[in-house]
Amino acid sequence: MHYRLIIFLLLIVPLVTKAQKNQELNGFIINAITQSAVGNVTIKNTSSNKGTTSDNNGYFTISYTTGDTLEFSSMGYSARAISDIESITTAPNTLTVELSPKSYTIEQVDVDEFVTKEEDFRSNIYQEEPGIGEALFSPTTYLYYKTSKKEKQKRKMREAFVYDQQMAHIYKIYNIELVKEFSGLNGDELLKCFEYCNANIQLQPNDNEASINGKLIEVLSEYFKGNKK
Numbered sequence: 461m462h463y464r465l466i467i468f469l470l471l472i473v474p475l476v477t478k479a480q481k482n483q484e485l486n487g488f489i490i491n492a493i494t495q496s497a498v499g500n501v502t503i504k505n506t507s508s509n510k511g512t513t514s515d516n517n518g519y520f521t522i523s524y525t526t527g528d529t530l531e532f533s534s535m536g537y538s539a540r541a542i543s544d545i546e547s548i549t550t551a552p553n554t555l556t557v558e559l560s561p562k563s564y565t566i567e568q569v570d571v572d573e574f575v576t577k578e579e580d581f582r583s584n585i586y587q588e589e590p591g592i593g594e595a596l597f598s599p600t601t602y603l604y605y606k607t608s609k610k611e612k613q614k615r616k617m618r619e620a621f622v623y624d625q626q627m628a629h630i631y632k633i634y635n636i637e638l639v640k641e642f643s644g645l646n647g648d649e650l651l652k653c654f655e656y657c658n659a660n661i662q663l664q665p666n667d668n669e670a671s672i673n674g675k676l677i678e679v680l681s682e683y684f685k686g687n688k689k
Contacts, residue, residue, distance in 0.1 A: 482525055485545065485553050489518045489532065492558035493620040500635045501534040501559065502655050506541075511651045513636045535658045536627065538562050561620050626665035633672050634663060642673075643680055656683050 489498045497518030504511035507528040514520040524530065529543040537559040542548070549555050636654050640646065645653050661679045663672060 485522050485524050487520050487555040489514050489557045492560045493617050494624055496624055499631050501532055504531045630663050633669050
């Protein structure tokens with residue numbers, strides 16, 4: 461009986477340990493400046509070499525174990541790696557990730573103070589640089605535009621907001637499903653291909669469906685050429 465107990469423990473303990481380590485993480489990705497959702501972000505677990513992408517609303521699910529590192533990358537945003545996952549989860553196995561747009565530098569901007577709603581951007585009288593006439597007839601306004609740190613921060617945040625709005629329609633067309641359709645790939649191969657496309661495709665806010673498809677075909681052609689070598 462004693463030996464049976466030992467054998468049972470030797471068999472069951474590794475299974476319990478494995479079950480404790482393997483966890484499912486639910487996450488939400490947002491723009492660090494505008495706080496809006498960021499879709500089509502590639503999330504890769506560098507330990508297991510498995511990955512996924514966030515949906516159009518910024519949500520994702522991925523498996524991880526304690527000590528794993530997750531890498532987040534998306535076109536137009538600075539890549540980010542998170543290793544101490546459990547220490548920054550907002551709830552058990554729930555994580556909110558902020559990604560910074562590459563074109564804008566964040567200087568400790570208080571989002572609640574400077575961005576309360578979309579109308580704040582539209583009503584901002586300092587959206588455009590005051591002209592010479594403004595400097596002559598309203599020097600206070602001109603100097604405030606040039607020297608106010610608050611106005612500079614508001615303009616940076618407005619630029620990021622406008623960029624998000626301009627690119628929103630792009631991401632409705634260009635996403636992992638489109639890459640899957642054009643490449644015929646699935647699983648990890650699709651994820652690898654999608655990462656390559658994100659790093660090499662040059663999309664602009666004025667692109668339409670036809671131009672996006674054309675650019676994707678060119679990038680995929682280079683991708684498959686490289687893989688044949």
